[in-house]
Amino acid sequence: MLKSIAIDRNEVLKHYKTIAVDTHKGIQGHALLIGGSYGKMGAVCLSSKAALKTGCGLVTAFVPKCGYEILQIAIPEVMVLTDAKKRCISNINFDFQPNAIGIGPGMGQDEVTQKTFLKLLRTNKSPLVIDADALNILSKNKAWFLLLPARTILTPHPKELERLIGEWNSEEEKFEKTISFSLQYNVIVVMKGVPTHIVDGETIYKNTTGNPALATAGSGDVLTGIITSLLAQSYEAVQAAILGVYLHGLTADIAVPKTGFQSFIASDIISHIGEAFLSLE
Ligand SMILES: NC(=O)C1=CN([C@@H]2O[C@H](COP(=O)(O)OP(=O)(O)OC[C@H]3O[C@@H](n4cnc5c(N)ncnc54)[C@H](OP(=O)(O)O)[C@@H]3O)[C@@H](O)[C@H]2O)[C@@H](O)CC1
Numbered sequence: 651m652l653k654s655i656a657i658d659r660n661e662v663l664k665h666y667k668t669i670a671v672d673t674h675k676g677i678q679g680h681a682l683l684i685g686g687s688y689g690k691m692g693a694v695c696l697s698s699k700a701a702l703k704t705g706c707g708l709v710t711a712f713v714p715k716c717g718y719e720i721l722q723i724a725i726p727e728v729m730v731l732t733d734a735k736k737r738c739i740s741n742i743n744f745d746f747q748p749n750a751i752g753i754g755p756g757m758g759q760d761e762v763t764q765k766t767f768l769k770l771l772r773t774n775k776s777p778l779v780i781d782a783d784a785l786n787i788l789s790k791n792k793a794w795f796l797l798l799p800a801r802t803i804l805t806p807h808p809k810e811l812e813r814l815i816g817e818w819n820s821e822e823e824k825f826e827k828t829i830s831f832s833l834q835y836n837v838i839v840v841m842k843g844v845p846t847h848i849v850d851g852e853t854i855y856k857n858t859t860g861n862p863a864l865a866t867a868g869s870g871d872v873l874t875g876i877i878t879s880l881l882a883q884s885y886e887a888v889q890a891a892i893l894g895v896y897l898h899g900l901t902a903d904i905a906v907p908k909t910g911f912q913s914f915i916a917s918d919i920i921s922h923i924g925e926a927f928l929s930l931e
Pocket residue numbers: 689690691692693694754755756757758782783807808809810842843867868869870871
């Protein structure tokens with residue numbers, strides 16, 4: 651098996667930043683979360699709330715029009731921009747420079763959504779986190795890999811990874827293919843699973859937190875919000891991924907003695923993130 655670096659408390663403390671007393675929301679990072687479609691607005695609600703709950707000063711969500719009231723009511727702290735289309739995203743448009751963008755949760759893969767994603771890739775100047783349907787769209791249009799900014803973070807679950815890099819016949823081959831992909835496009839791949847590994851070129855990190863309580867709808871959407879938030883707060887890309895997967899898993903380890911495995915839901919990740927941070931102080 652390939653050598654990996656354990657993501658444990660010591661490892662994350664090497665780069666963990668405490669909050670400065672004189673900080674303000676304007677310098678705590680502004681994250682933009684793009685996603686949602688009719689029936690899957692919950693995904694972007696979870697990502698946006700997770701971004702706020704991990705220290706980002708400002709969070710804006712870009713959603714189809716039908717998501718406006720859902721977002722405003724679910725999370726009043728999040729600002730909302732809407733697409734012209736009601737049920738899916740067709741024209742991504744915003745007039746500020748986000749410190750990081752997370753795209754994909756609940757977004758769907760409509761033709762018009764694919765087109766506007768391509769336009770974003772051509773014009774974007776912000777660090778990116780790519781998840782869910784944004785990954786699936788890339789897998790359908792592999793030439794677009796070349797448009798990814800250096801150090802983009804991709805967060806595939808095993809099926810999404812297979813769509814990206816093709817099938818593998820052994821664990822070793824899976825890592826070999828992911829390492830080549832990471833090197834070829836200069837991107838970071840968060841291989842979500844049990845456990846989650848992060849591949850940054852030839853360096854592999856292996857997470858030590860988390861448990862089966864995380865096998866619940868929306869837990870990946872929450873992770874996307876956490877990593878985007880840390881990236882917006884100026885963590886270097888691989889450090890944002892490392893701290894993000896560590897805290898995400900730790901919430902479940904902290905919560906399970908109280909919630910049990912079965913009743914733990916993605917919102918419980920968000921409600922335990924404070925305790926996860928406190929364990930680093
Ligand atoms: N509340 C909301 O709004 C929510 C919205 N959501 C949004 O829905 C959209 C679709 O996302 P999705 O991941 O559900 O669909 P998809 O990519 O087809 O993958 C499913 C297939 O992949 C596999 N598979 C998955 N995990 C695996 C694992 N650990 N280990 C092994 N295999 C694994 C498994 O395949 P199987 O094993 O059945 O062959 C499974 O059938 C996306 O936009 C997302 O953000 C969701 O986040 C939920 C909450």
